Amino acid sequence: MGALRLPSLTSIFAVSSARSSLFPRRSKQLNVRKLTSSAKVFAKSTPATEVAPAESNQKLPVQEQGITPRSQDFNAWYLDVISMAELADYGPVRGTMVIRPYGYAIWEAIQDYLNIKFKETGHSNMYFPQFIPYSFIEKEASHVEGFSPELALVTVGGGKELEEKLVVRPTSETIVNHMFTQWIQSYRDLPLMINQWANVTRWEMRTKPFIRTLEFLWQEGHTAHATPEEAEKEAMQMIDVYTKFSYEQAAIPVIPGRKSRVETFAGADRTYTIEAMMGDRKALQAGTSHNLGQNFSRAFGTQFADENGLRQHVWQTSWAISTRFVGGIIMTHGDDAGLMLPPRLASVQVVIVPIWKKAIEKNEVLDAALSVKDVLHTAGIKVKLDDSDQRTPGWKFNFWEMKGVPLRIEIGPRDVSSRSVVISRRDIPGKPGKVFGISMESSVLAPYITEKLDEIQSSLLEKATAFRDSNIVDVSSYDELKEAISQGKWARGPWVGSDEDESKSSRRSCNIC
């Protein structure tokens, strides 16, 4: 797709007005950092509708007749897509989610990309225990205030009441610092840059599959540095990695920026965020990167001897992207026909549907379909042949469209005779998205498909960007701001950065408060 024009972190400062977003916890403590005025994007947040039932055994809706139209009820549409595309199901415990293979494959694609980027930027994977002594959480004042309402506690182990109750990690800054004190002695041990892929638990009351669940999967990076400049550079670097990932892999034109003081992570000096506009024009916080300053290192005594032998507290960062991102992909690109996956994150990029009527046609059609599959597989394209007898081609078309597969190849008896195929794009419905008579020859077909996938990838990003930009209004007064928000749009304007301003706008725009 060539070079992408990414919004610059220093030029756009945007925050979502979500009052209760998944990753950052509101710090109610005053930070020492002085807020400077900045531009701010005001927007409705994606609501965390109460969809998880109290009783277990609840199923996501399955409507044989199809998916609720997106324009009719965005939330019902979202749940329909998750169910019918077999992305996830409710777990037996309220607010938990089972990630099914087709949904998990999206997460694996996210992992594959980010793992390489994390390692390229000098981070190593490791693993911390998920049980954290309760006393650790209390050590950093704003951290405990932000997280304590949402903790799951283990109080019984091996049949006995525990002396100290254990927190099931909601995030790992505390245990990371506990260990860092053992590994960091001098400046030679810095920077220390690690990451873990893990599950985390937050006792959310309002949940929604992928967007906000009691337990979710994420990666959490944790770093320690000798200087505040290095920590700031790292926090910015990682929000930049997330931004590039969003644009180039997920085709989501996120707006990177800095959170307001109220929304800064509980225990951080600064929180950078990438905010995405969903199909209902609500904002989704899709990833965050925190400059933790010395807040945790002071609380835990994480010190190093500098080059002059003086003991100093380390400067730290943490940053995370979670399975919430899968929800963001659904709500950015999906349409009335279902899911629409960006080719670079699709576990099936091309589905082949063979078509025959008479038994005599079946063999030659299947042979051709298999050879096309081989051609594409050899070219490194993720291809699936749906050769099941139990469903009609029409049913298969709908099914794979609903699953969001970027390209479909149809092969019937006439195509076999002409040694060509019919190709349909998921992102362009009907005839305009269809091309006939593309040769089955590998020298023609493989590069053609590769090019089409690239086109779709770019096209999804362009479409999402155009949608986003047509829904952001520049405002210069509070009245203009109210007007934009009332139209369901995002408002971009100068902002002095005060808590008072923010609470005023939040009251107006947040529909779950």
Add this chain to the structure above:
Amino acid sequence: MGALRLPSLTSIFAVSSARSSLFPRRSKQLNVRKLTSSAKVFAKSTPATEVAPAESNQKLPVQEQGITPRSQDFNAWYLDVISMAELADYGPVRGTMVIRPYGYAIWEAIQDYLNIKFKETGHSNMYFPQFIPYSFIEKEASHVEGFSPELALVTVGGGKELEEKLVVRPTSETIVNHMFTQWIQSYRDLPLMINQWANVTRWEMRTKPFIRTLEFLWQEGHTAHATPEEAEKEAMQMIDVYTKFSYEQAAIPVIPGRKSRVETFAGADRTYTIEAMMGDRKALQAGTSHNLGQNFSRAFGTQFADENGLRQHVWQTSWAISTRFVGGIIMTHGDDAGLMLPPRLASVQVVIVPIWKKAIEKNEVLDAALSVKDVLHTAGIKVKLDDSDQRTPGWKFNFWEMKGVPLRIEIGPRDVSSRSVVISRRDIPGKPGKVFGISMESSVLAPYITEKLDEIQSSLLEKATAFRDSNIVDVSSYDELKEAISQGKWARGPWVGSDEDESKSSRRSCNIC
């Protein structure tokens, strides 16, 4: 390494006498399955020494003077290696472990290999919630009996006492079946074959890093089939995948076999296992594959309509390998100098140590070292250049030997002049493992290193196999058995398969009972 001669599952039936092994839980219920007589290998189990302290902040031993000799105190040696090779550390909660980057990299190599094999054999990854309603655990009678003493329970969530306490998963058969009932309707939905990479919690009283910890990482495969034959075939297939992995990647000559009734997984009809002989001649259960029969499907009502429309319970399997395997690698190959990694699982296969005395030599030596690094990296070899100024070459030699890096390349000023390098094998100490004057030319060096790595891989397996075989005695009477066990050896002999026999041998051989 060419084709490996693997012991056949049907010809060798071996069980470890470990009374409290990590994965299977003793089923105290009588199984309907009739036990047939089989050969049995009796052995001491690897003890789960109480090494984790009650207080937090305990550190693994760090001895600047070196590692405890293996022959002197195997357990102390094991803990020294884990600490000094920076594989893991104790977590703050008793019995938990922090897996450090160098140890986690071994786990990642295990994951990379197995993930491909699991997918090749038709399994998809997914994710189940870790919180399981307590009532689920109670549904399968032998399952609750096996696991209930070791459960961690969440009783408080979001500041409130929970109505039903939640189990932090010790394994997932129960929640898997709960979900399978929703996904399986007819024979067309079978086989259903999934896997998850996850953390699990078992409240063990005696813990030891990697070998037995309160929380550990593993993969757990779960499958459902229409017939008992298919389930048995799957259980065997997966223990075969584990066996091949152990031989070909980990260079551990495990003995695959079937567990006795007493050691069968709590809820399984049959448990297959791979048992490895550690350097102290104790047995380590390194992986298990269970034929669950219909035990869980009957408890949870997991049914399908067969081709005649009749409702039947599915036949199931589950199988797991965990971070315990990392402990098995340490205890199989390590020696007095520290860790010894099989090349195929080593995150650093070759370390380059540049040697210079005068400042004038430094640049040319480092230039040569960098170009050698590039040559190997380009050839797909995992190579690290240790160019730090702070340590002497001698210190670096010891350090990387202790870390178990298979090959070391030394480059000094004379090597630069002759355009050649010195190569040392980790597995052959001193001069016999050293080769001088290998050309730096990529056309010579890269294939030479690749071949050496293959040689080391084969050699580690051969050595471990010879050690294993020299410590297994064929016995034909109980007295011979006692004699072999008293010598610390394994005994192989015919066995009627009775519980009485087994408890007799366990009393004699198990040193933690």
